Amino acid sequence: MGATYFFRDLHTLNMVHSVIIPEINNNRKSQGCPQKKINIWSAGCANGSEPYTLAVILREALDESVFSDVCIRATDIDPNNRFEAIINRGSYTAGELSKIPADMFAGNFMPDIENAGNYVINDNIRKQVKYHHHDLLTLKPVINEPFDIILCKNVLLHFSEKQRSDVIEMFYNSLTDGGFFITEQTQKIPEHLPVKFEQMVSNARIYRKKRF
Numbered sequence: 701m702g703a704t705y706f707f708r709d710l711h712t713l714n715m716v717h718s719v720i721i722p723e724i725n726n727n728r729k730s731q732g733c734p735q736k737k738i739n740i741w742s743a744g745c746a747n748g749s750e751p752y753t754l755a756v757i758l759r760e761a762l763d764e765s766v767f768s769d770v771c772i773r774a775t776d777i778d779p780n781n782r783f784e785a786i787i788n789r790g791s792y793t794a795g796e797l798s799k800i801p802a803d804m805f806a807g808n809f810m811p812d813i814e815n816a817g818n819y820v821i822n823d824n825i826r827k828q829v830k831y832h833h834h835d836l837l838t839l840k841p842v843i844n845e846p847f848d849i850i851l852c853k854n855v856l857l858h859f860s861e862k863q864r865s866d867v868i869e870m871f872y873n874s875l876t877d878g879g880f881f882i883t884e885q886t887q888k889i890p891e892h893l894p895v896k897f898e899q900m901v902s903n904a905r906i907y908r909k910k911r912f
């Protein structure tokens with residue numbers, strides 16, 4: 701299984717509600733767009749720790765009506781077909797959830813009556829996360845709707861330079877104008893890429909697709 705855990709790189713994920721969602725809302729207001737769905741793609745999500753961490757953070761930070769418009773597509777190549785069942789049930793061991801602050805844990809998880817020792821994520825969070833089996837190297841987006849945010853963390857490092865460039869270009873083409881691409885601290889956008897992103901903050905790999 702790809703190594704992952706709940707509340708990994710919290711510093712970056714917290715910026716989704718503190719920096720990115722206000723930007724998305726301001727852009728929509730300035731363009732006269734009514735509030736609509738916020739489409740997020742967690743690409744290479746492993747057992748769901750990353751998309752569910754983001755969902756818990758957003759559920760805590762956003763008004764209920766804004767959170768109900770968040771849809772997170774969680775995808776993985778998952779060669780052993782293990783992640784779909786885990787993510788759809790939203791059930792994890794106490795050890796896997798141990799980094800979640802006590803108040804957030806208490807408000808968002810309950811004991812799993814079918815798996816002693818496990819906890820399930822509350823339905824109001826689970827229904828905002830949809831899993832798809834998906835191979836990034838097909839270079840096709842998981843759905844043909846533009847994304848506001850694409851997270852791809854600790855995945856691209858496993859690809860060749862060419863594959864990395866092709867996947868980032870596919871992400872670029874899958875984002876709305878002004879949409880955001882998030883990757884891990886040690887990953888960079890290759891300079892030769894014919895795609896245009898600007899780095900939003902100096903202390904995290906959060907990039908905004910430039911408008912033309």
Ligand SMILES: C[S@@+](CC[C@H](N)C(=O)[O-])C[C@H]1O[C@@H](n2cnc3c(N)ncnc32)[C@H](O)[C@@H]1O
Pocket residue numbers: 701702703704705708743744745746747749750775776777778779834835836837852853854855858
């Ligand atoms: C280290 S985990 C990262 C999990 C999570 N993003 C995180 O940062 O905690 C890497 C994941 O990338 C997935 N992966 C590898 N190649 C992939 C591909 N071609 N398409 C989709 N997912 C892939 C692996 O199956 C694995 O679950």
